Amino acid sequence: xxxxxxxxxxxxxxxxxxxxxxxxxxxxxxxxxxxxxxxxxxxxxxxxxxxxxxxxxxxxxxxxxxxxxxxxxxxxxxxxxxxxxxxxxxxxxxxxxxxxxxxxxxxxxxxxxxxxxxxxxx
Amino acid sequence: xxxxxxxxxxxxxxxxxxxxxxxxxxxxxxxxxxxxxxxxxxxxxxxxxxxxxxxxxxxxxxxxxxxxxxxxxxxxxxxxxxxxxxxxxxxxxxxxxxxxxxxxxxxxxxxxxxxxxxxxxxxxxxxxxxxxxxxxxxxxxxxxxxxxxxxxxxxxxxxxxxxxxxxxxxxxxxxxxxxxxxxxxxxxxxxxxxxxxxxxxxxxxxxxxxxxxxxxxxxxxxxxxxxxxxxxxxxxxxxxxxxxxxxxxxxxxx
Numbered sequence: 001x002x003x004x005x006x007x008x009x010x011x012x013x014x015x016x017x018x019x020x021x022x023x024x025x026x027x028x029x030x031x032x033x034x035x036x037x038x039x040x041x042x043x044x045x046x047x048x049x050x051x052x053x054x055x056x057x058x059x060x061x062x063x064x065x066x067x068x069x070x071x072x073x074x075x076x077x078x079x080x081x082x083x084x085x086x087x088x089x090x091x092x093x094x095x096x097x098x099x100x101x102x103x104x105x106x107x108x109x110x111x112x113x114x115x116x117x118x119x120x121x122x
Numbered sequence: 123x124x125x126x127x128x129x130x131x132x133x134x135x136x137x138x139x140x141x142x143x144x145x146x147x148x149x150x151x152x153x154x155x156x157x158x159x160x161x162x163x164x165x166x167x168x169x170x171x172x173x174x175x176x177x178x179x180x181x182x183x184x185x186x187x188x189x190x191x192x193x194x195x196x197x198x199x200x201x202x203x204x205x206x207x208x209x210x211x212x213x214x215x216x217x218x219x220x221x222x223x224x225x226x227x228x229x230x231x232x233x234x235x236x237x238x239x240x241x242x243x244x245x246x247x248x249x250x251x252x253x254x255x256x257x258x259x260x261x262x263x264x265x266x267x268x269x270x271x272x273x274x275x276x277x278x279x280x281x282x283x284x285x286x287x288x289x290x291x292x293x294x295x296x297x298x299x300x301x302x303x304x305x306x307x308x309x310x311x312x313x314x315x316x317x318x319x320x321x322x323x324x325x326x327x328x329x330x331x332x333x334x335x336x337x338x339x340x341x342x343x344x345x346x347x348x349x350x351x352x353x354x355x356x357x358x359x360x361x362x363x364x365x366x367x368x369x370x371x372x373x374x375x376x
Contacts (some may be wrong), residue, residue: 059338118305
């Protein structure tokens with residue numbers, strides 16, 4: 001499909017080749033330590049440490065998304081993300097153990113976030 | 123003939139997996155997160171079109187790459203015509219957390235043939251990995267557990283792939299009517315928050331989350347989203363230091 005929005009220095013074939021390369025990167029990174037079939041074992045301390053990797057990775061992705069804008073800490077409390085996140089967490093703690101607490105976290109968080117963000121411009 | 127019987131065997135194996143109770147369990151676990159992921163996928167579709175990629179390129183990227191943060195990092199580089207190796211290296215660095223996850227998953231999947239392992243790797247994005255190791259604290263010990271874990275992965279990974287793709291394709295189709303400034307992508311962050319809450323079952327894990335969050339903010343200026351890797355390394359290292367020395371037969375923390 002021709003693409004006239006972009007400069008003429010790139011062809012679709014170039015972009016499609018990049019996309020194929022990105023797909024290979026997805027498979028290689030997600031399978032990295034089990035591509036090879038050779039027997040090999042993680043050291044015991046690493047296995048214990050990896051128990052903390054999931055929550056650490058999630059927290060590392062979330063925290064900057066809540067308290068930073070354009071690479072800087074936010075300086076104002078008028079930020080819809082904070083109130084959306086607090087509402088979502090509060091709902092999770094209240095409904096903990098009940099079915100679909102995560103879904104409720106999303107719904108309640110957005111119900112607080114969207115009016116502040118779209119209505120007040122926070 | 124051989125190909126036909128291979129296809130028949132595959133169909134048979136898949137229908138056996140789909141009837142397994144863990145298949146439904148995996149699908150149910152991911153369905154709680156799916157709306158947030160879908161909002162994120164929707165905004166990724168919008169972002170691809172808005173960057174100037176053609177519809178065909180955007181559809182190809184969504185169907186093949188299946189990695190939101192890697193796509194979002196690559197989109198501006200593609201639009202700017204950056205060298206291929208820079209785009210691929212950036213994507214690799216953004217995906218480094220998956221390399222860590224693959225070390226964790228290795229003992230769970232080594233019993234499978236390599237092609238199946240690569241397929242499992244491909245569908246195991248953040249949420250599938252987190253939910254899978256939350257459900258199964260230990261690698262499979264016998265063939266019944268192998269079947270149960272594969273069924274869970276199929277249900278969880280399959281539904282997550284399908285809902286992400288549906289949402290992204292919808293985003294590509296609706297791009298001109300959904301402005302990025304609405305901030306619908308925040309639902310994806312809320313989904314991550316919900317799953318993080320569900321993992322805070324021990325004090326050490328809460329400490330790990332706090333350390334990782336603070337480190338990711340402090341190291342934010344690093345290129346290629348390397349702050350994520352710094353944060354994981356800091357949190358895991360500190361947790362190992364603080365953890366009370368465990369007797370060798372102690373079960374890993376839930």
